[in-house]
Amino acid sequence: MRQPVFRFAPSPNGRLHLGHAYSALLNERLAKESGGRLLLRIEDIDRERCTAENVARAMEDLRWLEIAFEEPVLHQSSRMPDYRDAVVQLMELGLLYVCTCSRKTLADHAALHPEAARDPEGQPLYTGTCRRIAHPFSKESILRLDLQRALQVVGARTGSLAWSEKGGTRPADPSRWGDVIIARKGIGTSYHLAVVVDDAWQDVTDVVRGEDLLEATAIHRLLQVLLGLPEPRYHHHALIRHGSGRKLAKSKGDESLADLRAGGMTATEIRATLGFA
Numbered sequence: 401m402r403q404p405v406f407r408f409a410p411s412p413n414g415r416l417h418l419g420h421a422y423s424a425l426l427n428e429r430l431a432k433e434s435g436g437r438l439l440l441r442i443e444d445i446d447r448e449r450c451t452a453e454n455v456a457r458a459m460e461d462l463r464w465l466e467i468a469f470e471e472p473v474l475h476q477s478s479r480m481p482d483y484r485d486a487v488v489q490l491m492e493l494g495l496l497y498v499c500t501c502s503r504k505t506l507a508d509h510a511a512l513h514p515e516a517a518r519d520p521e522g523q524p525l526y527t528g529t530c531r532r533i534a535h536p537f538s539k540e541s542i543l544r545l546d547l548q549r550a551l552q553v554v555g556a557r558t559g560s561l562a563w564s565e566k567g568g569t570r571p572a573d574p575s576r577w578g579d580v581i582i583a584r585k586g587i588g589t590s591y592h593l594a595v596v597v598d599d600a601w602q603d604v605t606d607v608v609r610g611e612d613l614l615e616a617t618a619i620h621r622l623l624q625v626l627l628g629l630p631e632p633r634y635h636h637h638a639l640i641r642h643g644s645g646r647k648l649a650k651s652k653g654d655e656s657l658a659d660l661r662a663g664g665m666t667a668t669e670i671r672a673t674l675g676f677a
């Protein structure tokens with residue numbers, strides 16, 4: 401068997417919290433147990449939110465936890481030409497279109513149609529307005545995937561779509577996401593596109609991440625087939641939650657790793673708290 405390759409891929413748009421630490425430490429443990437490599441990828445395509453300061457702080461927190469990631473660390477902000485190539489590949493398949501709908505237009509439409517279908521994250525599915533219009537394309541454009549056409553291409557290539565989850569098989573139903581955004585306004589890529597391009601480029605064999613991304617895997621498998629990329633194994637772990645049951649979030653005032661450190665907690669204690677003693 402090929403040497404497994406694991407990666408921890410945070411988007412540092414604020415301070416890291418215990419949920420990040422858990423995911424990083426689980427990757428570390430599974431890599432160690434399988435004699436695998438352990439990579440760190442900073443998902444900083446959104447430079448407004450993932451500022452240089454946030455990135456530097458995330459690296460500092462991970463160093464403090466003494467997680468031995470391989471060098472060099474990959475920063476997605478350095479990979480824009482590769483994402484552009486993937487966009488071109490999808491365009492050449494006739495699967496992307498320019499969308500000029502503003503957030504406000506879409507929110508107004510959703511308010512008028514509360515019964516309309518929603519994606520697995522509870523967001524209204526895109527109405528499809530721009531699918532029928534050939535808007536001029538620029539580097540700033542929002543690009544959406546024509547999901548029905550994409551499914552036809554995938555159907556012709558592989559038949560049904562599935563992924564390997566913790567050793568079992570899970571069916572993938574990307575249609576639940578509608579015409580997802582592939583390139584965000586002024587960014588040139590999206591999380592979904594960058595993650596599949598980079599998992600392939602870094603030879604990642606095992607994607608270990610929080611279960612909040614379980615449903616998104618259907619889109620990732622779709623993009624992998626469309627772009628001719630290999631299929632990693634997936635392991636979505638339960639999230640470390642706040643006592644009330646919600647996801648941890650810095651915006652909700654949950655303590656960051658830096659707060660815990662400032663309060664006198666050691667890296668060893670963090671590991672022990674999360675079950676990685």
Ligand code: GLU
Binds near residue numbers: 409411443609
């Ligand atoms: N960057 C993503 C996040 O922090 C995770 C990416 C992934 O593991 O696929 O939510």
